[in-house]
Amino acid sequence: MKRFFPKASCAAALLALSGCSGWQSALDPKGPAAGELAWLIWFFTALCAAVWMLVMVVLVATLFQRVRTGKDPLVLDLASEHRKMRVVLTAVGVTAAILIGLTLLSFFANRTLAGIGSDEALTVRVIGHQWWWEVRYENAQPSRILTTANEIHIPAGEPVRLLLTSTDVIHSFWVPSLAGKLDLIPGHMNVLDIRADKPGVYRGQCAEFCGAQHANMGTFIIAEPRPQFDAWLDDQLRPAAAPTNAEAKAGADLFLQRPCVMCHRIGGTPAGGTVAPDLTHIASRQTLAAGTLTMSRGNLAAWIADPQGIKPGSHMPVTALNGDELNAIIAYLEGLK
Structure with missing residues (x-):
């Protein structure tokens, strides 16, 4: 069987980078x-x-x-x-x-x-997995705790405290335009204080070899003005949108009937898995598979149909779906914004 390594994946990475505020470089400081x-x-x-x-x-x-x-x-x-x-x-x-x-x-x-984080107003817990990032926004009110994946939104111009740990092996969190490297160690919490001077998208990468797909463990920090960040946070705290057409409704039913629910969570539905990225608002993200592919209908279909062809060794299993079932699930996931 021919392995699926689309040329588009390389272009996708470049497109993802082109949206950043400068190249991923320690010599392009933005904080x-x-x-x-x-x-x-x-x-x-x-x-x-x-x-x-x-x-x-x-x-x-x-x-x-x-x-x-x-x-x-x-x-x-x-x-x-x-x-x-x-x-x-x-x-x-x-x-x-x-x-x-x-x-x-x-x-x-x-x-x-x-001294950067001496007056931090936002605390974000970042948990390293093979090979993606779990992102949890801490809050004293349990209803305001948000869990997402791979993309970290922060208010521009304000200090943010990142609490770094890992569930499996040692990873290293590095967004060179904003801060230096710091390891994520299982059973241990490291603290990294960051601040983005201006709004922008800043690409990061795992900087500690952590397995076969170490190179495909990217992340993005998206710095926004405070009003935009607050609006984004409020939107993300809402449960998943209900499907609005027959195909999306069929996709929602299929999602809940297949093994997807064992790993993934979708807020407002019975899907409550915790070992894979939260999909409640997956369609609002810029990339798939921790920066491996840009977010699009085609890439979403390719990832679900053959995750091992795109990211060999990842823990995403192949799910047997025919064409109609795959299109229905894609229609459902596209509505989760």
Whole structure:
């Protein structure tokens, strides 16, 4: 059987990236944490380059001097040896000063990063799975707790606290335009404070090898003005929309009759699975399968029909459906916005 690796999947990834605020890069900072880290990267790079150039200049000068004098290397000149000793001691002192300076820079950078979330207004729990991200918005009111997947909406210009953990293996959460990497460790909670300076879509990636589909474990942070974020949150807290046409109604019935309900949850329906992404508002997301495909009717059908062809090794099983059944389920899922 021919495996399904559509060329469109590569294009889909590029299209998903093209919607982002800049390329996925630590050198394209869009928040205070990423800005601090980018400054450190450039400073360290410039300083190391200057040290390397200085070492090369001294090495070349020394080699030319030895060739020019033609002296016997076994004959020692006391005055020359003293000069060399002073040069070496000076180099050691400069090296020590550089290392101490870089250590202090790192220390103050960490203090800056730690201060980002001192007044956070939103807490989001991010749970790593093979190979997708569970996203849960914490709230003191149980009715305001929201669970979604792979896309994290945040209010732009406000600090947000991410609580990071994992259910299986070690993952690493990295949205380079907003913050540095931080591991998600089973049984342990790590804290990452982020802030997006401006509205935009910022792509992230698992940065710790976590299995066969590690490379297809992407995420998106979508920063919006506060009114838009509040409206999005209110919409997401509503139960799934009821199907409005015969085909979608048939799809809803099929969904509830098939193994889908064992893994997935759809709010307002008997589907209450917790081991796979929540599908209550799946059609409102930009991508499928943790950034592997862009959201479209065709990609949704391809993913349901042959998940192992698109993402080999994923825990999404193949469900036996004929063409009419597949179209009905797609019609139902397309209405979950």
